[in-house]
Amino acid sequence: MSKPGRNDSCPCGSGKKYKQCCMLKETNHAPEPPTIPVLLQTGLSHHQAGRLAQAESFYRQILQREPQHADALHLSGVIAYQAGEHELAIDLIRRAITANPSYAAYHSNLGRAYQDNGDTDAAIASYQAALTLQPELADAHNNLGNALQARRELQGALQHYRQALALKPDYAEAHNNLGRALAALGRFDEAIHAYRAALALKPDDADVYNSLGIALQEQGQLDAAIEQYRLALALKPDYAPAHNNLGKDLAAQGKFAEAMDSYRTALRFKPDFDVAYSNLLFHLNHEMQPEPAAYLAEARRFGEQVSQRARPFDTWSAEQNHAGSNRARPLRVGLVSGDFRSHPVGYFLENVLAHLDPRQIELVAYDTRGFGDDLTARIKPYFAQWHILAGLSDEAAAQKIHRHGIAVLVDLAGHTADNRLPVFAWLPAPVQVAWLGYFASTGLASIDYIVADRQVLPAGEEAHFSEKPWRLPDCYLCFTPPKDEIAVGPLPLSENRHVIFGCFNKLNKINDAVVALWAKVLHAVPQSRLLLKTKELTDISAQDLTRARFAAHGIDPLRLILEGYTPRLENFAAYRRVDIALDPFPYPGGTTTVEALWMGVPVLSRRGDRFLSHAGESLLSSAGLPGWIADNDADYIAKAQAFAADPAQLAVLRAGLRTQLLASPLCDAPRFAAHLTAAFIGMWQEHLTHPRAHPSDPLKPC
Numbered sequence: 001m002s003k004p005g006r007n008d009s010c011p012c013g014s015g016k017k018y019k020q021c022c023m024l025k026e027t028n029h030a031p032e033p034p035t036i037p038v039l040l041q042t043g044l045s046h047h048q049a050g051r052l053a054q055a056e057s058f059y060r061q062i063l064q065r066e067p068q069h070a071d072a073l074h075l076s077g078v079i080a081y082q083a084g085e086h087e088l089a090i091d092l093i094r095r096a097i098t099a100n101p102s103y104a105a106y107h108s109n110l111g112r113a114y115q116d117n118g119d120t121d122a123a124i125a126s127y128q129a130a131l132t133l134q135p136e137l138a139d140a141h142n143n144l145g146n147a148l149q150a151r152r153e154l155q156g157a158l159q160h161y162r163q164a165l166a167l168k169p170d171y172a173e174a175h176n177n178l179g180r181a182l183a184a185l186g187r188f189d190e191a192i193h194a195y196r197a198a199l200a201l202k203p204d205d206a207d208v209y210n211s212l213g214i215a216l217q218e219q220g221q222l223d224a225a226i227e228q229y230r231l232a233l234a235l236k237p238d239y240a241p242a243h244n245n246l247g248k249d250l251a252a253q254g255k256f257a258e259a260m261d262s263y264r265t266a267l268r269f270k271p272d273f274d275v276a277y278s279n280l281l282f283h284l285n286h287e288m289q290p291e292p293a294a295y296l297a298e299a300r301r302f303g304e305q306v307s308q309r310a311r312p313f314d315t316w317s318a319e320q321n322h323a324g325s326n327r328a329r330p331l332r333v334g335l336v337s338g339d340f341r342s343h344p345v346g347y348f349l350e351n352v353l354a355h356l357d358p359r360q361i362e363l364v365a366y367d368t369r370g371f372g373d374d375l376t377a378r379i380k381p382y383f384a385q386w387h388i389l390a391g392l393s394d395e396a397a398a399q400k401i402h403r404h405g406i407a408v409l410v411d412l413a414g415h416t417a418d419n420r421l422p423v424f425a426w427l428p429a430p431v432q433v434a435w436l437g438y439f440a441s442t443g444l445a446s447i448d449y450i451v452a453d454r455q456v457l458p459a460g461e462e463a464h465f466s467e468k469p470w471r472l473p474d475c476y477l478c479f480t481p482p483k484d485e486i487a488v489g490p491l492p493l494s495e496n497r498h499v500i501f502g503c504f505n506k507l508n509k510i511n512d513a514v515v516a517l518w519a520k521v522l523h524a525v526p527q528s529r530l531l532l533k534t535k536e537l538t539d540i541s542a543q544d545l546t547r548a549r550f551a552a553h554g555i556d557p558l559r560l561i562l563e564g565y566t567p568r569l570e571n572f573a574a575y576r577r578v579d580i581a582l583d584p585f586p587y588p589g590g591t592t593t594v595e596a597l598w599m600g601v602p603v604l605s606r607r608g609d610r611f612l613s614h615a616g617e618s619l620l621s622s623a624g625l626p627g628w629i630a631d632n633d634a635d636y637i638a639k640a641q642a643f644a645a646d647p648a649q650l651a652v653l654r655a656g657l658r659t660q661l662l663a664s665p666l667c668d669a670p671r672f673a674a675h676l677t678a679a680f681i682g683m684w685q686e687h688l689t690h691p692r693a694h695p696s697d698p699l700k701p702c
Helices: 022-028 036-048 052-065 070-082 086-099 104-116 120-133 138-150 154-167 172-184 188-201 206-218 222-235 240-252 256-269 274-284 292-309 318-322 344-355 374-382 394-403 492-496 512-524 540-551 568-577 591-598 611-622 633-644 647-662 669-689
Strands: 331-337 361-367 385-388 408-411 431-434 449-453 468-472 500-503 529-533 560-563 580-582 603-606
Touching: 036 052, 036 070, 052 070, 070 086, 070 104, 086 104, 104 120, 104 138, 120 138, 138 154, 138 172, 154 172, 172 188, 172 206, 188 206, 206 222, 206 240, 222 240, 222 540, 240 256, 240 274, 256 274, 274 292, 331 669, 344 374, 344 591, 344 669, 408 669, 431 669, 449 611, 449 669, 468 669, 492 500, 492 647, 500 512, 500 568, 512 540, 512 633, 529 568, 540 560, 568 591, 580 591, 580 633, 591 603, 591 611, 591 647, 603 611, 603 633, 633 647
Parallel strands: 331 361, 331 408, 361 385, 408 431, 431 449, 449 468, 500 529, 500 580, 529 560, 580 603
Antiparallel strands: none
């Protein structure tokens, strides 16, 4: 049928001319709306260009016309995820999966939303669903690896990262993640190779430079590590983790002023960066050593900052409220640490755990690292429960501890690595305690007690702490003698005809004041040598710097013997070459001091004025060597001279020192365990008598 002319009668039967009727309607008729495929493609174009608001408007138009359109729901969920709205993303993507459950990418992206929302188990299930539908989906393998790594299932994570790379060899993110898993397993050579592969593909990734720096630092390559952090910061000047790690390596080299600048820069860019704040507090106790009141003020600021983010529990379970009041039931005590392993904390913990009476104390472990070693395996049976806090938010970790009915929660880290001090701000247990792993106040009002002794925290120094001191009758530490058989050996001086002083402490404890005093000791004892052995001296540049520091005080470099890392058993053997150990200050040795004594080597320490610098006094007094504590620099030099001039007495001491140590309170684990048990029960009884008026209030005094 031909189209009517303008002046013809309208075929609709209206009686009007066509131009006055349907022709007019056709002219004014709005164009047909775009189809859903066109809307989807337009939205995708905006999305891929980063124009999220425009993309979302097109996805919304689709959903107005077709509310269960799977692609529009999924892509809207992706935009919500990109905006950090993880709950909304989860809801939208789950609706997309309901509409079309067979699309693997939906499940994979749902996993990412779950993971960033803190639900690792749901994330893993989603990634596995994606891989069931599409086994060759490299992104899902990579993301599943991340989720497994968050749960510290590192072998499984490695498998999926490698599968992702087999499917997609140029996948830079998977190379980086593979490096992270290898580093977590201590396989730093392989980790470095993976990071370099990632950088070859993506040379502008600041995160990878930062990770590479950490791996190099673990190998003792401090200068190389610092170079990587600086490369990361050149790409991203406000990258707080790189500033923090740069500070750690500068501190390891003894450059404390520069380290503190790096920590403060990290905190300027990320004020809630608790790790950087802990590092700042930790290193305040080295060379700079502020007055105790100044340190405590800084620590309290940290405590106030983490407390502002916490919502403390104000009630506890019936089990907690009755624990300890019914002596037929053991007191449930939780230990929080990342050092349930071959580490100073582990060495001072193992024998104590073996002698705690499970009828009085029920132990629960909260591992902040999630992986361990042979020592971990040995101590696990002493715990009624073992839980992993790694990968959990502070809130989730606090809720877990609270659900377990812990009566006394003990922090074993303070401001050292892998601490979870912010969890304590939630007050998941009614009594909270600091012990063993740190040497100063945590600054948290929610931590009630600091376990100490009368040597390490003498009367009159209580004001150094936000915590209330609880002094044990003997030393606050108890050493676990090594299982390996290794003989002490004869006095080296008898054969060498010159004294070998030694120190196996970390290089960052050897500050400028220590170098100056030790140089005076070397001048005062002609022909003597100084053996320094520590991980940081694996680095040639660290050796050169150390020689230069002593040369500035007139010490010939040939009088220094500098050695890097060796396994613990070889470290013990190295003490056979040492006549007298020198203790640094204000941060003296702990494990190194007792290990020296175990190998028959007496330690010359210097009296301090706070918990940290009293540690040597506590250890030596407990070991029966109070005469080896110098009152000041002059006394330190005089004692070094006098002891070095009496090889016969040194030989006698060396021959009997291990037996003396074993017979001392420092190695009497049954005695120590009884004292510690009494302390925990006493703390609990104080809580029953003087409960907190409010969760954020400190305990009332007795």
